[in-house]
Amino acid sequence: MTIDQTSLDERTNLTSSNKFELLLFRLGCVSAGDPHELYGINVFKVREILTMPAVTPIAGAAPYMLGAVDIRGQIIPVIDLPHLMGCTPERGLNILLVTEFARSTQAFAVEEVDDIVRLEWNQVLSAEGAAGGSLVTSIARIDGNTGDSRLAQVIDVEQVLRDVFPAQHPNVDPDSVGDALGSLGQAQIIAADDSGFARKLIEEALTAIGAKYTMTKTGEEAWQVVQKIAQDAQSQRVNIRDRIALVLTDLEMPEMDGFMLTRQIKGDERLRDIPVLIHSSLTGAANEAHVRNAGANGYVAKFAPGELADAIRRAIAA
Incomplete structure (x- = not known):
């Protein structure tokens, strides 16, 4: 599934009302028997969603790297997001999220995609100091600002890239x-x-x-x-x-x-x-x-x- 131009235009227009769209996905469970919690990433960062293709392991690759895939002639690194987040994908790594942000293209291997939801930014709260640590930037209330809303952890993708490719993201000189x-x-x-x-x-x-x-x-x-x-x-x-x-x-x-x-x-x-x-x-x-x-x-x-x-x-x- 690709993010087509019509959808892109609609999502761009959402910004005039402090709204956005969040792609929800699952990474597996932290411990056996635990629920497969929801995670999220802004749809603007997602180029396409693919059934997991064959991944070529790369010798000497960074930790949390599965390898690389060839997508229409472009070689893209594949990050094992469940491994990085401390999750076990009991149902397998079935989906590849190809993303473009921070001047780079990379793909995240995930267990499954759940949904795309339209939210207001006031439904998203800072996760500073929460159990998700530095890899989760905020918590989204999927069903509105209610006490019984489902929650999704929004991934801090900038921190993810720093952790996986530290040499490419040094401190400021x-x-x-x-x-x-x-x-x-x-x-x-x-x-x-x-x-x-x-x-x-x-x-x-x-x-x-x-x-x-x-x-x-x-x-x-x-x-x-x-x-x-x-x-x-x-x-x-x-x-x-x-x-x-x-x-x-x-x-x-x-x-x-x-x-x-x-x-x-x-x-x-x-x-x-x-x-x-x-x-x-x-x-x-x-x-x-x-x-x-x-x-x-x-x-x-x-x-x-x-x-x-x-x-x-x-x-x-x-």
Whole structure:
């Protein structure tokens, strides 16, 4: 099954109402007899869903790697997602999820696909500190915000790639980001990202260019921080740009996504002059066009520290 263009257009339009679609799948059980819990990934990251083809083992491959597959002439690494998540696929590895995000293509072997559900981001809560550890970024309430809703663990795919291919995702080298920002006075950068791994890299990059910043985990948290600073600036009769130099936001986040955060900022006359820079693993022309429609001042794909630093400089200067 491929993700066709009509469906892509419909899913892109969902972002105007703080909604998205989540692909639900199962990885097996943690212990014998345990239920096969639901996991999820944003449909935007999924290129196609295949019955498991023959996988060629690769000598010296990274841990949690099954090998590689040839899909229409493209060699794609296959990650054993149940193994990585500590699950046993009792019914076998039957499905291959081919994904595209963070400038790369990779496939996840899973036990089975369950469904595609349409959710509001306020049905998704941060899993920070939850039992899922660093590989689960949030928990989705599939049946609405009720106490008896089914739950799905949303995979932190950026952390997965770091764990499987650590050499390809090193810490930020300060020499890679170029010159430090000029003096911003008391102004700071407000950053939002729900992935712990992504936050770590963003903090390293912002530190390397000498920026003061406040890091948040969701769009809603960032919005509350921005509003508080705006209220203080207004009471002190200070220009908001003297307090907030830029908002740097991911797109996929619990509670409020980056599209909605951008619209909230650009729709508030106190805040609309603040540059908003989208920093996302979701790539493609459709997403970039929607970023512009939301009013953002720029877009940069994760994660290239030098490109991020350059985009920050351009947005602040403009």
